[in-house]
Amino acid sequence: MSSTELNLILLGPPGAGKGTQAERLREDFPLAYVATGDMLREARREGSELGGKAQEFMARGDLVPDEIVIGIVLERLSADDARDGFLLDGFPRTVPQADALAEEMGKLGRRITAVLLVEVPDEEIVKRISGRRVSKAGRTYHVEYDPPKRAGRCDVDGTQLVQREDDSPEVVQARLKKYHEATSPLIDYYEVLGLLRRFDGSRSPTEVHDHIRATIATLRLEDQL
Ligand code: AP5
Numbered sequence: 001m002s003s004t005e006l007n008l009i010l011l012g013p014p015g016a017g018k019g020t021q022a023e024r025l026r027e028d029f030p031l032a033y034v035a036t037g038d039m040l041r042e043a044r045r046e047g048s049e050l051g052g053k054a055q056e057f058m059a060r061g062d063l064v065p066d067e068i069v070i071g072i073v074l075e076r077l078s079a080d081d082a083r084d085g086f087l088l089d090g091f092p093r094t095v096p097q098a099d100a101l102a103e104e105m106g107k108l109g110r111r112i113t114a115v116l117l118v119e120v121p122d123e124e125i126v127k128r129i130s131g132r133r134v135s136k137a138g139r140t141y142h143v144e145y146d147p148p149k150r151a152g153r154c155d156v157d158g159t160q161l162v163q164r165e166d167d168s169p170e171v172v173q174a175r176l177k178k179y180h181e182a183t184s185p186l187i188d189y190y191e192v193l194g195l196l197r198r199f200d201g202s203r204s205p206t207e208v209h210d211h212i213r214a215t216i217a218t219l220r221l222e223d224q225l
Helices: 018-026 036-046 049-059 066-077 093-108 122-130 171-181 185-194 207-225
Strands: 006-011 030-037 085-089 114-119 133-136 141-143 196-200
Touching: 006 049, 006 122, 006 207, 018 085, 018 114, 018 141, 018 207, 030 036, 036 049, 036 066, 036 085, 066 093, 085 114, 085 141, 085 185, 093 185, 114 185, 122 133, 122 171, 171 185, 171 207, 185 196, 196 207
Parallel strands: 006 085, 006 114, 030 085, 114 196
Antiparallel strands: 133 141
């Protein structure tokens, strides 16, 4: 791996602000962005077989089976634009997914630079998700914390903002439960490997972003020592 290669994972509960931070980090670093939720929603919009399979799991707040998700992520990571670094958002979400990623990295002689854990209490998550609105292209807003300039319209392309179908209160509770059961064990998994970096996601998006950027700068310096 070259000393400048950044292979980052964004970890955290639903609605923690992973997508919000990813949008900013992509402006800072030229990384291939791999967001499994976006890929699965895109597959659904296209009406592909994969989209059809994922739909029932996503609609009830369940995780899409490992064998489906692992396949699409490993294929995406082998694309040319992911060779010099990537930002994973929403993957891995289970220990088998993390094991599959580690095995693939080992085969390619690459390694994960850091796992960025964005921590937010459950009560705050519910407020964030209930106020989230998204544009057709997937740009994210919040009616209170990050409102668009014109109510209900995307600042960039003017399309109508809508609520994601899995953002209903019942489905959010199911997603949070799943996070605590299946995904939170990855915190220890990556801590033991010395890869975990924690961020207080209850701060403002700019504060969280500044903290992540400073951490990445330090990691790069350490890599060059
Ligand atoms: P996915 O799309 O990955 O959803 P998620 O992890 O639940 O995360 P979200 O997109 O809901 O939230 P986020 O952390 O990105 O927060 P955001 O920045 O939008 O996955 C959806 C589904 O796909 C899963 O449930 C599963 O079914 C399936 N899936 C995906 N990956 C899978 C995998 N690996 N394995 C199996 N299944 C998989 O912010 C939320 C809101 O808060 C926004 O309105 C934003 O404006 C606001 N906000 C953000 N930051 C702040 C802040 N600091 N202060 C105040 N407000 C803020």
